[in-house]
Amino acid sequence: MKWIDTIFLFSMISIWILLITNIILLIFGYRFSTDMIKRKKEIITELERYPMISIMIPAHNEAVVIERTLRALVSLNYPKDRYEIIVINDNSKDQTGAIIESMIETYPKALIKHVEVIGDRGGKGKSNALNLGFEHAVGEFLVIYDADNTPNAMALRYLVYEILSNEKYGAVIGKFRTRNKKKNILTQFINIETLSFQWMAQAGRWKLFGLCTIPGTNFIVRRSIIERIGGWDTSAVAEDTEISFRIYDMGYKIAFMPLAETFEQEPETLSVWMKQRSRWVNGNIYVLVKNLGSIHKIKNPSIFFDLFYYFSVYFLFLTSIILSDIVFLLGIFTDVQIQITGNYIIIWILSYLIFLLQITITLSVEKGEAHKKNIFLVSIMYFTYCQLWLVVSIVGMYQFLKNTILRQKTKWYKTERF
Amino acid sequence: MMSKCFRLSIGVLIIGFMLGILMSLSYAEGKLEKKVLILYEERYFYGDTRDTVTAMENLLGHYQTQVVEHKISDLKSYNFEAYDFVFILALDQEIESPRFYEALAQYEGELIWLGKSVEPLIKLKKYPLMYEGEVYDLLSIRYSKALTGDEKTFSIGTKRAFYKVRSMSPENRVYAWLSDGTDEFPFIVHTGNLYYISRVDINEPLFYIFSDFLNQLFYEKHYQENHFLISIEDVHVFSDYEQLKALTDVLYKNKVPFTIGLIPFVQQEGVDYITDFTEVSAFIDVLNYMQGHGGSIVLHTYVHEMKDDTLTISKLEARDIKQYFDRAISECLQNGLVPIGYEAPHAFLSKEEYDALKSIFTTAFGQIAITENNYIIYPYELYDTVNFNKLYPLNLGYIDPSDKDAFKIIDERLKRIELVNGFFAGIYYHSSVETFYLESLIARLKSEGIMSYDPLQDQHAITSRDFEVNIDNGRIDINSYIETVPKSPLSLFIDRLALVFSYVLFAIFIAFVVILTRSIRKQRRNLFK
Numbered sequence: 001m002k003w004i005d006t007i008f009l010f011s012m013i014s015i016w017i018l019l020i021t022n023i024i025l026l027i028f029g030y031r032f033s034t035d036m037i038k039r040k041k042e043i044i045t046e047l048e049r050y051p052m053i054s055i056m057i058p059a060h061n062e063a064v065v066i067e068r069t070l071r072a073l074v075s076l077n078y079p080k081d082r083y084e085i086i087v088i089n090d091n092s093k094d095q096t097g098a099i100i101e102s103m104i105e106t107y108p109k110a111l112i113k114h115v116e117v118i119g120d121r122g123g124k125g126k127s128n129a130l131n132l133g134f135e136h137a138v139g140e141f142l143v144i145y146d147a148d149n150t151p152n153a154m155a156l157r158y159l160v161y162e163i164l165s166n167e168k169y170g171a172v173i174g175k176f177r178t179r180n181k182k183k184n185i186l187t188q189f190i191n192i193e194t195l196s197f198q199w200m201a202q203a204g205r206w207k208l209f210g211l212c213t214i215p216g217t218n219f220i221v222r223r224s225i226i227e228r229i230g231g232w233d234t235s236a237v238a239e240d241t242e243i244s245f246r247i248y249d250m251g252y253k254i255a256f257m258p259l260a261e262t263f264e265q266e267p268e269t270l271s272v273w274m275k276q277r278s279r280w281v282n283g284n285i286y287v288l289v290k291n292l293g294s295i296h297k298i299k300n301p302s303i304f305f306d307l308f309y310y311f312s313v314y315f316l317f318l319t320s321i322i323l324s325d326i327v328f329l330l331g332i333f334t335d336v337q338i339q340i341t342g343n344y345i346i347i348w349i350l351s352y353l354i355f356l357l358q359i360t361i362t363l364s365v366e367k368g369e370a371h372k373k374n375i376f377l378v379s380i381m382y383f384t385y386c387q388l389w390l391v392v393s394i395v396g397m398y399q400f401l402k403n404t405i406l407r408q409k410t411k412w413y414k415t416e417r418f
Numbered sequence: 419m420m421s422k423c424f425r426l427s428i429g430v431l432i433i434g435f436m437l438g439i440l441m442s443l444s445y446a447e448g449k450l451e452k453k454v455l456i457l458y459e460e461r462y463f464y465g466d467t468r469d470t471v472t473a474m475e476n477l478l479g480h481y482q483t484q485v486v487e488h489k490i491s492d493l494k495s496y497n498f499e500a501y502d503f504v505f506i507l508a509l510d511q512e513i514e515s516p517r518f519y520e521a522l523a524q525y526e527g528e529l530i531w532l533g534k535s536v537e538p539l540i541k542l543k544k545y546p547l548m549y550e551g552e553v554y555d556l557l558s559i560r561y562s563k564a565l566t567g568d569e570k571t572f573s574i575g576t577k578r579a580f581y582k583v584r585s586m587s588p589e590n591r592v593y594a595w596l597s598d599g600t601d602e603f604p605f606i607v608h609t610g611n612l613y614y615i616s617r618v619d620i621n622e623p624l625f626y627i628f629s630d631f632l633n634q635l636f637y638e639k640h641y642q643e644n645h646f647l648i649s650i651e652d653v654h655v656f657s658d659y660e661q662l663k664a665l666t667d668v669l670y671k672n673k674v675p676f677t678i679g680l681i682p683f684v685q686q687e688g689v690d691y692i693t694d695f696t697e698v699s700a701f702i703d704v705l706n707y708m709q710g711h712g713g714s715i716v717l718h719t720y721v722h723e724m725k726d727d728t729l730t731i732s733k734l735e736a737r738d739i740k741q742y743f744d745r746a747i748s749e750c751l752q753n754g755l756v757p758i759g760y761e762a763p764h765a766f767l768s769k770e771e772y773d774a775l776k777s778i779f780t781t782a783f784g785q786i787a788i789t790e791n792n793y794i795i796y797p798y799e800l801y802d803t804v805n806f807n808k809l810y811p812l813n814l815g816y817i818d819p820s821d822k823d824a825f826k827i828i829d830e831r832l833k834r835i836e837l838v839n840g841f842f843a844g845i846y847y848h849s850s851v852e853t854f855y856l857e858s859l860i861a862r863l864k865s866e867g868i869m870s871y872d873p874l875q876d877q878h879a880i881t882s883r884d885f886e887v888n889i890d891n892g893r894i895d896i897n898s899y900i901e902t903v904p905k906s907p908l909s910l911f912i913d914r915l916a917l918v919f920s921y922v923l924f925a926i927f928i929a930f931v932v933i934l935t936r937s938i939r940k941q942r943r944n945l946f947k
Binding site: 009016023027030034037343344346347350351353354357358360361364365367370 | 912916917919920923924926927930931933934937938940941
């Protein structure tokens with residue numbers, strides 16, 4: 001076997017390890033969705049109790065969206081005296097503060113706390129803002145929303161129900177949807193991607209391993225856990241992934257409650273999207289490296305799957321995609337050809353068809369999403385949107401290395417609002 | 419309601435798709451074949467020197483044409499409108515049915531009439547031509563080349579019959595003039611949709627004049643490039659290896675690609691066995707040397723017999739051709755030699771033999787023998803003819819060092835072949851001829867501004883029992899149908915694994931289709947829940 005054959009085989013096997021994993025996750029994610037349909041009715045019955053909830057919203061220059069978010073939060077179907085809304089206004093230079101104050105005046109019965117952070121105490125990113133907000137929180141449970149989120153009225157109720165149902169649940173995550181999905185083709189792709197990710201990766205992992213990763217918004221966590229771990233890691237760009245690993249390691253589970261829905265605004269331009277995604281990649285690699293370094297101390301065996309999953313995505317899969325692209329280009333432009341025989345074209349065709357079906361199945365779980373237009377978008381997504389992931393990953397990796405080598409401190413990286 | 423962006427995306431896709439169609443149509447237009455009908459009175463078949471129909475069909479193989487031939491008396495209807503061009507070849511008698519001439523008079527495509535019996539048509543359609551009957555003893559022909567307008571005059575000195583028409587209108591265009599020394603009249607004249615040619619002739623220079631005229635008729639751009647190819651002839655195991663290398667070095671130094679006319683099997687006089695070219699490793703080395711310095715292997719047909727340094731060929735039947743080439747091709751490939759085609763033998767071949775060769779090779783080099791001693795010398799390459807997929811003619815002859823003017827044949831033929839725009843000039847260069855002749859030949863050809871043809875930058879394919887060879891613009895793909903090297907256990911394992919894996923994926927695909935169907939049905943049931 002020549003070196004080119006070895007590279008080809010390595011990349012094929014690596015890619016297919018992840019693809020097979022995703023196929024398995026999808027099957028379990030789909031099973032979870034059918035289970036959820038059966039559960040829905042019982043959830044709507046009264047909660048056994050209404051614990052005090054502190055909803056925290058870190059905000060930095062969120063004047064464009066904060067008012068709508070607060071209006072949604074004050075309309076939650078939950079006793080008004082049993083939840084507070086803490087807006088951590090971190091060094092905003094726009095009208096965020098004024099809007100918060102006007103909302104406090106408009107909704108006097110709602111418990112809205114305006115935590116204004118000025119100067120050096122703030123300006124260090126979302127994790128730091130959450131820690132500052134936590135100082136003012138009185139709730140037994142903390143619920144986090146990003147400043148552009150508009151949760152459904154029942155969202156909080158579903159989250160509370162689920163976390164109360166099992167003491168082993170350290171946190172419960174809801175589902176997020178794309179509010180501006182119809183804006184352009186990019187937002188339509190993002191809509192499809194986020195739905196398929198949640199039903200495949202989140203629901204699938206939850207069903208199979210009892211694992212989920214906090215997505216940064218629309219989740220509830222026990223106050224006691226935050227107290228025990230000393231708050232959020234201010235060095236982490238992806239503070240949501242980072243805290244997920246720490247919750248697992250404490251022996252808790254993070255459950256998935258897809259009925260708790262929130263709507264958020266997704267990037268509407270490619271440059272904003274690139275910035276956001278590469279930041280996520282950067283953050284996830286940070287968490288992966290941090291945990292790999294102390295892998296011998298990990299108590300929860302389920303974490304190994306997540307570590308393996310992240311490792312295979314960001315290192316194995318990425319490397320293999322690059323290698324397989326190189327093999328492909330060499331085959332076209334030079335005489336360097338693979339010698340091993342096999343029906344690889346058929347395998348490629350089947351992988352494309354399976355991809356198409358996987359995504360469509362996840363869309364079919366959501367009402368009104370499995371229509372012809374979306375299916376058409378999925379068919380072209382493979383060749384367009386998905387290929388951008390390669391660029392995003394490389395940029396994210398570069399950012400991680402740069403931050404590590406230059407020891408750059410975390411600051412606010414927020415997605416531009418429209 | 420579709421978003422603006424989505425509509426824009428669909429619009430871009432539709433425009434892109436339409437552009438793609440338009441581009442492929444415009445490409446296809448260039449590739450669009452012209453429908454040609456050849457009508458004749460009497461058909462003479464292969465092996466008969468009177469077979470002008472096959473000669474015409476071969477010539478038309480140079481162009482993007484789809485040729486249909488019909489005996490006039492077998493025509494069931496006289497509807498020619500389906501054809502872009504109608505050729506009428508050398509009718510001995512006028513056709514009795516007036517409907518034939520009426521149909522031709524109504525025909526709006528291009529009509530090319532060669533030879534006699536055109537008078538009824540001239541009168542019917544009132545072409546500004548006057549038919550004056552047969553003439554003999556013509557001395558010369560004067561021709562204005564298509565497109566360039568360069569005028570050349572050749573002596574013809576023939577006693578063959580020509581058919582004389584007078585051009586009666588200044589608007590008629592005369593491409594070539596025949597002269598008997600005192601009077602001139604058209605050899606090729608164009609009036610309206612009629613092109614009248616005084617005679618069908620497969621001999622130079624008339625044949626070449628007609629060939630160049632076809633450039634004008636079909637108007638295809640590729641004919642503007644002229645090429646030459648030198649074929650080192652009679653390369654066999656008993657050749658002078660140093661001489662072969664010396665010739666190769668000359669060609670390589672002058673950056674002239676060439677073909678190697680390899681005779682793989684030779685039987686020496688007095689010996690009762692055939693010597694296989696692979697028996698002598700030094701010869702294989704020479705061939706590899708030649709191939710590595712711009713040479714392309716072209717396989718001779720048939721075993722050659724060698725007597726007093728003279729080679730002759732022994733006859734093989736069609737079934738033997740396949741066996742012969744299966745062996746020759748296998749042995750070439752196993753020794754690192756890649757044949758690109760075969761050399762048409764100097765002897766006459768039957769149709770069955772040509773069919774056998776055509777099934778193995780896409781490319782032939784050489785001449786077409788119509789009988790044992792007669793050839794038709796085509797001035798350019800031919801495609802998709804009865805006997806060839808592709809033929810590159812070796813039409814300039816050879817250098818004869820025994821002649822005082824060794825280049826006489828080549829010079830004469832070159833002068834004639836230059837009549838044709840886009841000609842292909844192939845030269846047999848016998849491997850025993852000294853290198854200084856080769857230097858001189860190359861200099862002559864280059865001084866005429868003719869470009870060398872590189873066989874490797876073309877497309878060729880060979881299909882034998884054991885191998886399939888594809889050459890495409892320098893890229894060589896060889897597929898073997900035999901297990902010359904057994905696959906390693908690892909390779910076999912990987913093969914099987916890939917197969918099993920694809921079955922697994924197919925099963926997953928089916929499972930997902932089922933899941934999706936159920937999910938969509940469930941969604942529809944629960945739509946209002």
